[in-house]
Amino acid sequence: MEHITLLIGIVIVTALVFDFTNGFHDTANAMATTISTGALKPKTAVAMSAVLNLVGAFLSVEVAKTISGGIIDESSGIKPEVIFAGLVGAIVWNLLTWLAGLPSSSSHALFGGLIGATLVSVGAHGVHGDAVVMKVLIPAVAAPFVAGLAAMLATRLTYRIGRDADPEATSRGYRAGQIASAGLVSLAHGTNDAQKTMGVITLALITGGVVAPHSDPPLWVIVSAGSAIALGTYIGGWRIIRTMGKGITDIQPQQGFAAQTGAAATILASSHLGFALSTTQVCSGSVMGAGLGRSGAVVRWSTAGRMVAAWAFTLPAAGLVAAGTALLADQGTWGVTTVAVLGLAVCAVIRTASRRKPVTSANVNDDGAVATAGTVGAVEPQGAVTAAIAAVIPPPAGPVAPATDAPATA
Incomplete structure (x- = not known):
């Protein structure tokens, strides 16, 4: 075994930076509905989420093994600079979508970055296509629908159960x-997202000969990855929390509970199976399902459409950025240095742009937030799936609070 070289050290630090961005990018997944309904104060919510993110990092390593030895072929000749290029692509995309307030997938940004950099550097044989399809693409399509359906059913059940109870x-x-x-x-x-960074760091250690192939993440990797995502979570991705909590639909406590429970069940089950799915897509699907499950609620399909477009573009966009950075990084020390400088410059520009119209814990629940997310009201469509569910679990009767920017429909 070899010692950790400077390049591997840079890769590890970059991976932890990505983990940090993953934390504040995905804080909304857990806490957006809790903050929007007033169940917890914003700062209290992100502090609680940060602690539990750290605890969750120690519960499993199945997803980490999917990253380190499942998607990318460890023996294909992949080098640490390739992983570095992939991480830069993922970080840039994460920050761009955060600036836009779009809850895109940090996971798919990471996968796209690794795949794009590997394809340029070592070729198609460096990527396990079957693993990408079975453990990334299929879950990416199925998970939001599964979580959304569960949230829709749970929402309708909660309203029916409590229809005669005191509303307050x-x-x-x-x-x-x-x-x-x-x-x-x-x-x-x-449990799911911190493991992805663990897998990347472990992959870098394997390619550098520091640990043996197919090794589980060392304890220090688990601790550092869990700490980085927890810190990012505590910082709070307020722009995306605003979109998730206010921009998709009007969330009441019953809906928030149903959405979060359905999302948690889906994520934990997938983590146990080693599916590296997107927690963002799962939680967004749950929020939309909760909106469809309440009579009179409005799902703002313009926002939903922007989110789905971001999901579709995430993997290839991050892959293209990573492919370009991989071409530079392959040139040696000057190439790696150039990639690092360009990456820092892009991050600085995005941070400067974000300070023009800051979103903080103080204004995250402002009613004007819906407009800033580029949303317009839209009437809930009564499609075949909704009609079929309505036949089994009819929407509850009674008054509900309509959206402020769009007419409500029963």
Whole structure:
């Protein structure tokens, strides 16, 4: 075994930077609905989520093994600079979508970056195509629908169960339930997403000969990855929290509880199977399902459409950026240095742009937030799936609070 070289050290630091961006990019997954309904104060919510992200990082390594030895072929001749290029591509895409307030997938940004850099550097034989299809692409398509369907059913059930109860008492009860379900999502996020960085660092250690092929992540890797994502979570990705909590649909406590519970169950089950799915897509699908499940709620399909477009572009866009950086990084020390300088410059530009119209814990729940997300009201479509579910679990009767920017429909 070899010692950690300077280049591998740079890769490890870059991976932890990505993990940090993953944390603040994905804070909304667990806490957006909890914050929007007032179940927890914004700062309290992100602090709780950060702690549980750290705890979740220690629960499993199955997803990490999917990254380190499943998607990329360790023996294909891949070098640490290739992994570095892939990480730069993922970080740039994460920051761009955060600036736009779009809850895109940090996971797919990472996969796209690694795949794009590997294809340029070593060729198609460096990527396990079957693993990409079975453990990335299929879950990416199926998971949002599964979580959304579960949230829709759960929302309708909760309203039917509580239709004769005191509305204020019911809301208080579900706000308490939201805190528990948000904690479960945070735990699941740490279990799934922190492992992806663990897998990348382990892959870098394997390619550098520091650890043996097919090794589990060392303990120090688990601790550092869990700490980085927890710190990023505590910083709070307020722009994306605003979109998830206010921009997709109007969330009431019952819906928030149903959405978070469905998302947590989906993420934890997938983590156990080693599926490196996108927690962002799962949680966004759950929020949309919760919107469809409440009579009179409005799903803002313009925002949903922008999100889906970002999902579709994430993997290839990050892959293209990583492919370009890999071409530079392959040139040697000057190429790696150039990639690092360009990456830092892009990050600085994005940070400067974000300060023009800052979104913080103080204004994350402002009603004007919906407009800033580029949303317009839209009437909920009564498609075949919705109609079929309505036949089994009819929408609850009674008054509900309509959206402020669009007419509500039953």
